[in-house]
Amino acid sequence: MSAERRLLVILGPTASGKSTLAVELALKLGGEVVCCDSTQIYRHFDIGTGKLPVAEQKGIPHHLTDLAEPEDVFTAGDYRRHALQALGDISARGKLPILTVGTGLYLRALLEGLDDLPGRSEAVRERLRQRAAARGAEYLHRILVKCDPAGAAQIALRDTQKIIRAIEVCFLTGKPASELRGRNRTGLTGFHVLKIGLMPPREQLYAQIDRRVETMFQSGWVEEVRGLTHRGVPPNAKPFTFLGYGQIREHIASPAPRPLDAIVPEIQQATRQYAKRQITWFRREAEVHWLASFGHDVKIQREALEIARPQG
RNA sequence: GGACGGGUGGGUGAGUGGCUAAAACCAGCAGACUGUAAAUCUGCCGCUCCUUGCGGGCUACGGAGGUUCGAAUCCUCCCCCGUCCA
Numbered sequence: 001m002s003a004e005r006r007l008l009v010i011l012g013p014t015a016s017g018k019s020t021l022a023v024e025l026a027l028k029l030g031g032e033v034v035c036c037d038s039t040q041i042y043r044h045f046d047i048g049t050g051k052l053p054v055a056e057q058k059g060i061p062h063h064l065t066d067l068a069e070p071e072d073v074f075t076a077g078d079y080r081r082h083a084l085q086a087l088g089d090i091s092a093r094g095k096l097p098i099l100t101v102g103t104g105l106y107l108r109a110l111l112e113g114l115d116d117l118p119g120r121s122e123a124v125r126e127r128l129r130q131r132a133a134a135r136g137a138e139y140l141h142r143i144l145v146k147c148d149p150a151g152a153a154q155i156a157l158r159d160t161q162k163i164i165r166a167i168e169v170c171f172l173t174g175k176p177a178s179e180l181r182g183r184n185r186t187g188l189t190g191f192h193v194l195k196i197g198l199m200p201p202r203e204q205l206y207a208q209i210d211r212r213v214e215t216m217f218q219s220g221w222v223e224e225v226r227g228l229t230h231r232g233v234p235p236n237a238k239p240f241t242f243l244g245y246g247q248i249r250e251h252i253a254s255p256a257p258r259p260l261d262a263i264v265p266e267i268q269q270a271t272r273q274y275a276k277r278q279i280t281w282f283r284r285e286a287e288v289h290w291l292a293s294f295g296h297d298v299k300i301q302r303e304a305l306e307i308a309r310p311q312g
Numbered sequence: 313g314g315a316c317g318g319g320u321g322g323g324u325g326a327g328u329g330g331c332u333a334a335a336a337c338c339a340g341c342a343g344a345c346u347g348u349a350a351a352u353c354u355g356c357c358g359c360u361c362c363u364u365g366c367g368g369g370c371u372a373c374g375g376a377g378g379u380u381c382g383a384a385u386c387c388u389c390c391c392c393c394g395u396c397c398a
Contacts, residue, residue, distance in 0.1 A: 075347035
């Protein structure tokens, strides 16, 4: 039996410096970076999703970005499949995979696996959406109560998105979704996982977020979006739901656009709220070595290296 | 100087005598979340006390008085703000 392979996980809210830390650690530990971010999956959406510019990658290979076209719907299941492949490849080359995690669900899907459930069915969803439009959102919840009472009890009346998924699973399998949960789930095996979490003080994080959004605009975010619309990416493409992209798209498309001065603070605010949701999720993550500052902080980089360095 | 309109909790803003610590929305805080997850959703949100309860007390709708059993709501005066007429 060969020595167990290792996986280093770096998680933290947006703007906490995960990418920078990952590159520094990769340089010292012979690693390659694997992104775990639901937005960096999409091609051509670069600035606003915070993809690390090639110049800052310092020659370290980065994986699992730019896997999907803007019109695609990429899901946690898709991510899991790609990630397993990438981890295997990197390890086979004798390199250390370093996962930078912004999307908690994707991390969980990779580490703990997903239940063996059918994927989305656009046909089923379309039918349900039509019914919801005709009969009201709470009508869907009543359908769910009929096909999966236990599951319905766990989902809020107005949480249409989760209700639709639960009904979808019922329709596709003929069984209540809640009954199928937790069976046949296989997590990641064969890897020793080490998690490092970045958690700067809230005030500093928020200030950093505000600065980062400004920087994105200075780097040509608006021009990027203009290019996307010229290229014909439809307004209802999924990536236009990502922070900022929808607002900027509208700003460009509107005959009477609101000034950027009004839009920037809104995007900063939405980003802070997003960071809070990430923090809520990550707090529950087990066995994380938490570091209370930013990944670009040299002191933190040293601490992280101490933690990550293989023991004796 | 005159005529209107308006001043409500961190913000916008509803409320014209009791059912109002005051709708709704936003912000803020906390939380949930296994195939859209940068999504979606939930709770709290004046202060305070305790036996934590559809519990008690206090403060609150520009200011000061007044009417009333009872006022954010009615009256008087004053102070601000906006629009219009001079």
